[in-house]
Amino acid sequence: MTLAHAPAPARPTRSPLVGYLIRRLGTSVLLLFGVTIVTFVLTNLVPGDPVAAALGEGAASNPQTVAAYVERYGLDQPLPLQYLAYLGNLMQGDLGTSLTTGRPVTTDLAAAVPATVEIAVGAILVSLVVSVVLGTLAAYRRGLVTDQVVRVVSLVGLSVPTFWLALVAFNFFFLGLGIAPGSGRLSPQYTPPPTVTGLYSVDFLLNGDSVGFFDAMAHLALPVFVLSLFTIGLLTRFIRTSVLEVLDRDFVRAARAKGLGGGRIVLDYVLRGASLPILTVVGIAFGSLLSGTVLVEAVFAWPGLGTYAYNSATSLDLPGVMGVGLVVGVIYLVVNFVVDLLYGFLDPRVRLG
């Protein structure tokens, strides 16, 4: 059961949580290297001339530029050394130069991350609330009409092509009904708030600017709704299962026997009991959200990672695409690591050993 580097039982002073955290940290660091190996291999896999792919046709026709590039990335060295050079450049934040914008990919990505974090966090919150309600409802009404309806709703959520939904929603609510604001993060008449977190909605609030806040929220609404649908489908099914499992437990039956009200039981017993599996699947759902942003943001001209990926992919800007792959891979890794940390803190079996 125990892994090779699990804490030795001879040292009872160390909490089992610490061992758990160390193990998880180790796995995450290994996967981090794995992620860089994947992007490195893919960069070298490019058919034809990788140098030309990285520099663009114009720059690649200049022998001096090519020579400088080859030396900088150690391309005349054997592959393992090339990887070390690649890693060294990554450590210094060098992801190459975007062929589309002409700026360093790192600069572009740093500017794009907050916008994506804003809709991703929004979408996770919305989908959690909606799917907890739907999933619990379906579990309580197992086999009844409500259960069936929730099932169809979540299957539809899993089946909708998000990029299409984004297009249709934008057409309908903005061009058709005119109730949604246009594309981007803010209406043109507003200036972005002073940067604190990079999330416009939060920064406006911190600045006490309610008009700006509402405009930012209005712009968030559609992208968040579109992104949430898939995640709602995913989470609802899972929450239904988790709640069903908990409903059968003795402690829920005991609470019922004590005569506690339905609402109390749902909140204090059932959802608390189901919170660990829900937490686990939220990490997975975050991955699908990040996937979704790549397909959704461009439609709303939302200046995040997704739009950047879309622009890079459609114009075959390989450094840009690789940069997005790497950054998203790392974000995903970090999110899942945080989820595992929370899991460790919340699960008494991990915390107390």
Added chain:
Amino acid sequence: MIRRRRLPIPRAWVSPLAILGIVIAIAWVIVAITAPLWVPYEPNAQGLPRLQEPGVDTLLGTDAVGRDVFSRLMTGASVTIPLALLLVAVSLVLGTVLGAVAGYFGGWIDEVLMRVTDLVMAFPTVILAMVVAASLGPSLFNAVLAAIVVSWPAYARVTRSLVLGLRQQNYVLAGRLLGFSPLRSLLVDILPNIAGPVVVLATLDVGTAILLLSGLSFLGLGAQPPTAEWGSMISSAIQNFDAWWIGAFPGLAILTVVLAFNFIGDSLRDVLDPVSSGERQAAGVATAPTAKSDAAPSGTAAAS
């Protein structure tokens, strides 16, 4: 005593959702096969008036270069559906074989394979597929390759864990004591028992595959113009927001096909696994099943 379960065939299977799914799926497959014979216009012909609204002549309107949207939509079925089925089949065979070998023999093969799946699952699906497709170069073939790269690990994982469980069953051990070869043991004793969950996975995966392929085409990394492919049709609609019909109908096509396969897969799962314990796996199919989904519970087990 050699006990063998029969391949589970749903007998009392009358879920309305499943029937609806089968009807829609069959309809689309028929369209995919026969569309070239009866579509009113050549799908790539540009002779019609541009950006015409849906009407009598052109049922679903025309696009920005004067092509008939309806003809392209129907032809699109014969691009996407066969490719999606092919890519699911390849991922299934690849993943199942690797997973079975890893689960049956264990050792370093198992270790290497699991680390590779960890690596693939460390990325969100679409992101990895995008990166792979971009580095291979934009083409429908490369998009399918990229989709296979991200899809096979789910099968390998499921197969491996099932084989691990079955390997120690008495009837399999009995076979081994009788001197059956590993191949016979895997094919005759084990395969019939893992077919059910793997088939469910594959059915749900057809939908995921269609979403992934059309998504890659939407990003310009799959089908290239002028191919009538649903994802790239939607992509071209971004330049013409006012002409809603260019993008709306291809999306409905994707939605109905994917929904049909999800209805079928979901009902199949109910029949094979009434307790719905399979939902964890399904969640994994729909997105990237991360190392997490395995890691957290196993970490718990290790600590307790």
